[in-house]
Amino acid sequence: MATTSRVNLSDKIREALEDEIVSGKLYAGCRLDEQELMERFNVSRTPAREALQQLATAGLVDIVPRHGAVVATLSLTEYVAMLEMLTELEGLAARLSARRMPAALRKDLEASIRACEEAAAQDDPVAYERANRWFHETVYDGSLNEVLARQLRLMRLRMRHPQRSLFDRPNRVRNSMVEHRAIVQAILNGDEDGADRAMSMHISSGGNVYVDAVAKGASKKHAVPSA
The missing domain is CATH 1.20.120.530 (GntR ligand-binding domain-like)
Structure with missing residues (x-):
């Protein structure tokens, strides 16, 4: 049950961030901070991190070593x-x-x-x-x-x-x-x-x-x- 709940939380965070990327609220190069996501969505670090990983897998976010996640840019x-x-x-x-x-x-x-x-x-x-x-x-x-x-x-x-x-x-x-x-x-x-x-x-x-x-x-x- 705990695993299902965590997955649902990460999906909700991902969907919210996707909507903001589509609308332009989150623009190319914009940094996505795990701690800010945790506070905003009132979640632990794991679902916030999983949501960012899902976005990275979809090509919408780049995970930059030592800098965290940023909204991806297309050349x-x-x-x-x-x-x-x-x-x-x-x-x-x-x-x-x-x-x-x-x-x-x-x-x-x-x-x-x-x-x-x-x-x-x-x-x-x-x-x-x-x-x-x-x-x-x-x-x-x-x-x-x-x-x-x-x-x-x-x-x-x-x-x-x-x-x-x-x-x-x-x-x-x-x-x-x-x-x-x-x-x-x-x-x-x-x-x-x-x-x-x-x-x-x-x-x-x-x-x-x-x-x-x-x-x-x-x-x-x-x-x-x-x-």
Whole structure:
């Protein structure tokens, strides 16, 4: 019983820190102190340390000898490598969703695209980012492949900063909306090839600005800017 309780505590701490990393409250390079976590969550050292280890395993935190844990930073080269993987996996999720998505999730997909349209009409990149996350999460769930969905969520967590900042760039929200509509149409029509193709193009276009940055400065070391 004690072991189960400890695991639950470490999971709660990890989930809280994940949310703060996603929201930007905890930014790249931010130090995470075990003692502060113990006091904040009113726990012993073991669940606090286990939560940090879980985040490190997921690639969200770096454990630095003699300095403790810090929120991980992605270099542009690492971001581009992950983008190549994300493009393929998101395309697969869309393909499987076109084949398998249940009726209830189809309604959620349509609701998420309406939320995207409302945010785009209000020129609100923050609201659009939330609606965009809902849209992609629905596609993941619609694949009915929990392993794939879990991997995509993890990659999205690690690539959080550049994704959010993209929506502040000129015309990105407008272009994203056009791409979203093509994806939704293909999924709802059961067009597996079309859904895969539309989603892959959507992910690639969103990351092109970072690919260009790497091409221009391949010999230099870059860090992905936080939002």
